[in-house]
Amino acid sequence: MTQSRRILITGGAGFIGSNFVHHWCRQHPGDRVVVLDALTYAGNRANLASLESHPQFRFVAGDICDRPLIDQLLREEAIDTVAHLAAESHVDRSILGPDAFIRTNVVGSFTLLEAFRQHWLAQQQPEHFRFLHVSTDEVYGSLSPTDPAFSETTPYAPNSPYSASKAGSDHLARAYFHTYGLPTLITNCSNNYGPYHFPEKLIPLMCINILMGKALPVYGDGQNVRDWLYVEDHCQALDVVIQRGQPGETYNVGGNNEVKNLELVEMLCDLMDELAPDLPIKPSRQLITFVKDRPGHDRRYAINATKIRTELGWEPQVTVSEGLQKTVQWYLSHREWWQPLLSPEYQAYYAKVYSETA
Numbered sequence: 001m002t003q004s005r006r007i008l009i010t011g012g013a014g015f016i017g018s019n020f021v022h023h024w025c026r027q028h029p030g031d032r033v034v035v036l037d038a039l040t041y042a043g044n045r046a047n048l049a050s051l052e053s054h055p056q057f058r059f060v061a062g063d064i065c066d067r068p069l070i071d072q073l074l075r076e077e078a079i080d081t082v083a084h085l086a087a088e089s090h091v092d093r094s095i096l097g098p099d100a101f102i103r104t105n106v107v108g109s110f111t112l113l114e115a116f117r118q119h120w121l122a123q124q125q126p127e128h129f130r131f132l133h134v135s136t137d138e139v140y141g142s143l144s145p146t147d148p149a150f151s152e153t154t155p156y157a158p159n160s161p162y163s164a165s166k167a168g169s170d171h172l173a174r175a176y177f178h179t180y181g182l183p184t185l186i187t188n189c190s191n192n193y194g195p196y197h198f199p200e201k202l203i204p205l206m207c208i209n210i211l212m213g214k215a216l217p218v219y220g221d222g223q224n225v226r227d228w229l230y231v232e233d234h235c236q237a238l239d240v241v242i243q244r245g246q247p248g249e250t251y252n253v254g255g256n257n258e259v260k261n262l263e264l265v266e267m268l269c270d271l272m273d274e275l276a277p278d279l280p281i282k283p284s285r286q287l288i289t290f291v292k293d294r295p296g297h298d299r300r301y302a303i304n305a306t307k308i309r310t311e312l313g314w315e316p317q318v319t320v321s322e323g324l325q326k327t328v329q330w331y332l333s334h335r336e337w338w339q340p341l342l343s344p345e346y347q348a349y350y351a352k353v354y355s356e357t358a
């Protein structure tokens with residue numbers, strides 16, 4: 001029997017956050033679930049529409065830097081568990097403007113940790129309280145093709161303003177355990193993909209551009225490697241870490257699916273050619289366009305997930321070919337979800353990053 005919880009999920013209107021909220025409500029139907037999300041460009045309340053009438057669910061539009069609001073929520077909802085997913089999450093945006101990354105990822109994470117610590121102290125430090133800080137493999141920097149995969153003891157070497165800001169917040173979560181005994185847990189995961197992924201990221205961007213007959217911008221030589229983790233597998237890992245993880249520990253979460261970017265884009269082209277009716281340009285591979293590389297572009301990420309497998313019994317279930325097929329089908333059948341996101345603000349962002357190909 002698992003502990004019933006009153007969980008605060010930050011960033012629950014974003015990509016992984018909303019998948020996690022749906023996962024938690026499905027797996028733990030008796031639990032109180034409170035979502036705190038500032039609804040930035042990446043947050044979308046529609047992701048949670050089917051839960052709005054659920055009596056155990058509450059959505060709060062608000063900022064993780066707003067300490068009085070967080071204090072009030074922790075108290076009035078008697079929160080015992082925080083799953084912290086709110087963040088500025090896109091590397092290309094962090095290159096254009098790092099300020100928001102420092103504010104939300106560093107200052108916001110600190111604000112949450114400190115508020116949760118005071119709340120935990122006021123409740124006499126209950127043993128079952130948990131603070132899960134969700135982070136990224138990008139804090140470990142870049143691997144060469146032959147380096148061993150990142151483990152939990154790999155030294156931090158972040159290379160982008162995004163990964164540097166996440167590294168800062170990881171260090172704070174760690175310090176709050178070591179200094180104050182606050183039961184924090186950290187997960188560092190690889191690239192997620194699946195439903196509700198905002199169009200600016202590689203996989204949805206390619207799916208949408210193929211449907212619109214637009215160029216498919218591949219950075220540099222397309223040989224950078226990412227490890228792809230289906231988002232539902234990730235949600236299951238976060239669940240297991242909250243239930244059974246050891247406070248103060250870090251768990252790496254990976255998909256066992258290392259793929260070069262160009263190969264991934266080619267797989268998406270072939271899937272779209274097979275599954276999408278009436279593509280404006282077919283075969284889609286002819287849309288592939290090599291563009292200027294991202295500054296500081298990490299060459300390879302790879303995760304050694306032995307610890308979470310051996311200690312907590314978690315393993316990814318979805319292979320990259322299954323997951324891509326599901327994802328392509330989701331984008332094909334949810335045009336009403338992604339079309340409104342291609343807003344004038346998004347077009348302006350797109351023009352800035354892809355000036356060569358836009």
Ligand code: NAD
Nearest residue numbers: 011013014015016038039040042043063064086087136192
């Ligand atoms: P996302 O950008 O899709 O969603 C982030 C959410 O946080 C949005 O709903 C946004 O409105 C909200 N938010 C932003 N600033 C906020 C603030 N100041 N206060 C409250 N809410 C705010 O991100 P995602 O891809 O779902 O990532 C979730 C977490 O997982 C992040 O911490 C990210 O660093 C981490 N992560 C993501 C990936 C990935 O592949 N997407 C990989 C590794 C780690």
Ligand code: TYD
Nearest residue numbers: 091191200201202203217218219224226261
């Ligand atoms: P992204 O989805 O932005 O995730 P991250 O940078 O956090 O790994 O990008 C995944 C990979 O795809 C990364 O190596 C950069 C590359 N990429 C492109 O080649 N073209 C694009 O238009 C985008 C958005 C990413």
